[in-house]
Amino acid sequence: MALPFHPAGDDPVPAxxxxxxxxxxxxxxxxxKPAHLVARHRNPGRRVGLVSGGGSGHEPLHxxxxxxxxxxxxxxxxxxxxxxNKQVLEASRRAAGPGGVIHxxxxxxxxxxxxxxxxxRLRLEGIEVRRVLVDDDLATESDETATGxxxxxxxxxxxxxxxxxxxxxxxxxxxxxxGGRFAAASRSLAVASRAQTSPHTGEPSFPLEDGExxxxxxxxxxxxxxTVTRPPLEDLVEDMLDRVLAGLPDGPDDLIVTVNGLGGxxxxxxxxxxxxxxxxxxxxxxxxxxGLVGTFVPALDMAGFSLTLTRLEPSWxxxxxxxxxxxxxxxxxxETA
Amino acid sequence: MALPFHPAGDDPVPAxxxxxxxxxxxxxxxxxKPAHLVARHRNPGRRVGLVSGGGSGHEPLHxxxxxxxxxxxxxxxxxxxxxxNKQVLEASRRAAGPGGVIHxxxxxxxxxxxxxxxxxRLRLEGIEVRRVLVDDDLATESDETATGxxxxxxxxxxxxxxxxxxxxxxxxxxxxxxGGRFAAASRSLAVASRAQTSPHTGEPSFPLEDGExxxxxxxxxxxxxxTVTRPPLEDLVEDMLDRVLAGLPDGPDDLIVTVNGLGGxxxxxxxxxxxxxxxxxxxxxxxxxxGLVGTFVPALDMAGFSLTLTRLEPSWxxxxxxxxxxxxxxxxxxETA
Numbered sequence: 001m002a003l004p005f006h007p008a009g010d011d012p013v014p015a016x017x018x019x020x021x022x023x024x025x026x027x028x029x030x031x032x033k034p035a036h037l038v039a040r041h042r043n044p045g046r047r048v049g050l051v052s053g054g055g056s057g058h059e060p061l062h063x064x065x066x067x068x069x070x071x072x073x074x075x076x077x078x079x080x081x082x083x084x085n086k087q088v089l090e091a092s093r094r095a096a097g098p099g100g101v102i103h104x105x106x107x108x109x110x111x112x113x114x115x116x117x118x119x120x121r122l123r124l125e126g127i128e129v130r131r132v133l134v135d136d137d138l139a140t141e142s143d144e145t146a147t148g149x150x151x152x153x154x155x156x157x158x159x160x161x162x163x164x165x166x167x168x169x170x171x172x173x174x175x176x177x178x179g180g181r182f183a184a185a186s187r188s189l190a191v192a193s194r195a196q197t198s199p200h201t202g203e204p205s206f207p208l209e210d211g212e213x214x215x216x217x218x219x220x221x222x223x224x225x226x227t228v229t230r231p232p233l234e235d236l237v238e239d240m241l242d243r244v245l246a247g248l249p250d251g252p253d254d255l256i257v258t259v260n261g262l263g264g265x266x267x268x269x270x271x272x273x274x275x276x277x278x279x280x281x282x283x284x285x286x287x288x289x290x291g292l293v294g295t296f297v298p299a300l301d302m303a304g305f306s307l308t309l310t311r312l313e314p315s316w317x318x319x320x321x322x323x324x325x326x327x328x329x330x331x332x333x334x335e336t337a
Numbered sequence: 338m339a340l341p342f343h344p345a346g347d348d349p350v351p352a353x354x355x356x357x358x359x360x361x362x363x364x365x366x367x368x369x370k371p372a373h374l375v376a377r378h379r380n381p382g383r384r385v386g387l388v389s390g391g392g393s394g395h396e397p398l399h400x401x402x403x404x405x406x407x408x409x410x411x412x413x414x415x416x417x418x419x420x421x422n423k424q425v426l427e428a429s430r431r432a433a434g435p436g437g438v439i440h441x442x443x444x445x446x447x448x449x450x451x452x453x454x455x456x457x458r459l460r461l462e463g464i465e466v467r468r469v470l471v472d473d474d475l476a477t478e479s480d481e482t483a484t485g486x487x488x489x490x491x492x493x494x495x496x497x498x499x500x501x502x503x504x505x506x507x508x509x510x511x512x513x514x515x516g517g518r519f520a521a522a523s524r525s526l527a528v529a530s531r532a533q534t535s536p537h538t539g540e541p542s543f544p545l546e547d548g549e550x551x552x553x554x555x556x557x558x559x560x561x562x563x564t565v566t567r568p569p570l571e572d573l574v575e576d577m578l579d580r581v582l583a584g585l586p587d588g589p590d591d592l593i594v595t596v597n598g599l600g601g602x603x604x605x606x607x608x609x610x611x612x613x614x615x616x617x618x619x620x621x622x623x624x625x626x627x628g629l630v631g632t633f634v635p636a637l638d639m640a641g642f643s644l645t646l647t648r649l650e651p652s653w654x655x656x657x658x659x660x661x662x663x664x665x666x667x668x669x670x671x672e673t674a
Contacts, residue, residue, distance in 0.1 A: 003603065003605070003606055004530035004531070004567070004602070004606070004640055004641075005530070005570055005573075005602060005606040005607075005609070005610060005642065006570060006606065006609075007570050007571065007609045007612075007613070008569060008570070008571060012605055012606070012609050013605070015608075015609035015612045015613070016604075016605045016606075016608040016609045016612070017608070018608075018612040019607075019608035019609055019610065019611035019612030019613075019615065019630065020608045020611075020630075022611055022612060022615045022625070023608065023611055023628060023629075023630040026670040026673045026674065027668075027673050041673070056605060057603070057605060059603065059604035059605050059608070060604060064604075067673070079605070193341035193342070194341070202547065210539065230341070232345060233342055233343060233344050233345070234344065234345060236342075263601070263603060264600070264601040264638050264640075265341070265342060265638065266340065266394070266396065266600060266635070266637050266638050267353075267396035267397060267401075268340070268349055268350070268353045268393060268394060268396055268416070268637070269340055269341070269342040269343065269349070269353075270342075270356075271352075271353040271354070271355075271356035271357045271360065271396070272342070272343075272344045272349050272352035272353045272356055273342060273356065274356035274357075274359055274360055275344075275352045275353070275355040275356030275359060276344070276352070276356075278356070278359045288359070291360060292360075293356065293357075293360040295632070298603070300603050300605070301601050301602065301603055301640065303341055303601075303638065304341075305342065325668060325672065325673055326668075327667065327668075328667075330664065330665075331364075331662060331663075331664075333363040335662065336363045336364050336378070336404070336662055337363065
């Protein structure tokens with residue numbers, strides 16, 4: 001492993017988990033062997049536990065969203081690798097409420113398999129499980145493969161809405177249905193101007209020339225179908241907005257806008273992008289009813305950003321606004337009034 | 338200007354400010370000509386307004402810390418350039434309370450001059466002003482220059498503590514004295530493995546070979562006195578911890594630990610560093626009574642990190658723990674219990 005500031009050994013994740021647990025000891029507890037993290041607090045109305053997880057290298061996802069109003073436990077894999085099913089199993093045992101447990105799974109084969117094995121075991125133990133699959137990445141929309149769209153930036157939005165819904169005391173089937181609707185109402189597209197540092201070589205994971213743009217990149221450095229000349233930012237954002245809007249199913253005109261940094265992109269740039277997105281929506285008669293701007297689902301230190309739009313049903317708005325007391329989710333308008 | 342995702346024109350800051358104001362309309366309002374941002378809410382006990390500012394490119398500093406419990410107004414300059422004194426003047430007029438206004442200034446010549454001119458004008462208008470100068474960077478500690486240490490990562494800590502102190506209704510002289518003590522109790526050191534992208538050329542601002550480390554880098558890409566071969570992370574952190582501890586004035590053994598990313602460094606690495614710092618403090622019989630891990634005072638997209646330690650007087654602990662309702666300051670233990 002060869003990130004610039006990599007601790008000794010092959011795997012930086014255990015040290016990072018310990019450092020995370022040190023930094024947020026008031027909110028989370030770390031269990032090792034197998035590694036999983038559990039929120040210390042949950043809102044009393046919650047009957048169904050929420051568990052997520054996936055490869056590391058996307059921090060603050062998922063552990064940064066542990067806590068009241070969002071996730072109850074997470075299973076962190078090695079960098080860009082699915083967690084072992086035993087991690088998911090332990091996380092789920094601790095998180096399960098009287099109504100069972102929901103797995104929020106990004107759509108990657110390894111994650112689907114490992115969460116699936118864990119779910120089978122949980123059922124044998126009498127714990128009911130449902131899965132919410134997040135599959136928002138338009139770059140992988142194709143009729144030709146059975147894999148479907150990858151799960152990317154919408155994951156935070158799904159976890160936020162689902163957490164608030166779970167706090168109202170809804171049951172397992174209702175939450176699984178809602179979670180599926182949150183995911184179905186979300187689409188994303190990502191671009192990169194520089195690949196992430198390869199944890200294996202210390203070099204960029206794929207080559208990009210100055211002025212090139214990987215249009216439709218994945219959050220593990222999956223290359224896009226096309227590498228293009230980087231257009232002016234105004235044109236790029238307009239094009240992405242058109243594509244994401246076209247990819248969204250029909251629904252309400254109120255949107256949650258997520259401008260997500262992929263790791264090496266400054267807030268200065270992300271906020272400028274957010275201004276272009278906001279102005280572009282206004283020109284189309286659409287409304288940003290809420291949003292996130294920052295580095296929430298990066299691909300290590302990749303330079304780039306993703307745009308996620310989620311069509312917000314009117315009844316979901318208060319779930320978006322409800323506080324989420326976690327290490328990384330920002331304050332919501334309900335808290336700041 | 339040539340950041341990868343740079344809007345049209347020479348200056349990315351106006352678009353970024355608009356995008357920031359869009360994202361955080363519940364917390365801040367943006368005024369243009371001259372550009373400054375004002376917090377929408379302040380705690381009712383506060384009698385003295387707190388104003389900060391400085392060059393852009395360090396986001397979330399300073400505007401991310403606008404709001405109840407921290408700053409009342411900020412003046413953002415162009416990238417890595419001091420704000421104009423008229424920006425500081427307008428920000429201060431809006432922020433001033435019945436007890437006057439405090440300027441939190443990072444120790445750079447341009448900032449000192451521009452905040453100084455604004456202070457003179459405010460005094461002519463009958464508004465009392467005191468300055469809190471943040472000068473924590475050990476890499477610039479020297480008897481040979483009159484400039485003194487640069488202001489870097491400690492700025493967030495000073496702004497947090499001073500905000501909470503101001504909310505208790507303290508007066509101008511008491512707050513200026515306290516602010517000076519917060520700054521004096523803080524020391525920092527920063528390292529980089531890759532320079533930030535030059536906003537002028539789009540290339541790294543200075544060359545570093547693979548495996549080299551700029552030891553004592555500044556947050557505008559000021560080069561260090563020495564470029565070294567990058568040591569193993571454990572040795573690097575131990576060395577930095579020794580130096581920062583040696584640079585701190587005598588005082589209590591309880592510390593606030595700030596592990597700050599310089600822009601292009603992953604949370605995975607920052608949390609691993611935080612674990613090494615925490616373990617290193619424990620071996621020395623010292624306590625991390627609080628801390629921050631994340632990207633708070635970056636140098637655009639520089640790959641690197643800084644370590645800041647602040648000796649925490651027992652009477653300051655509740656100021657550290659008090660909530661700060663801002664776009665970017667994390668939740669405090671008082672909020673999460």
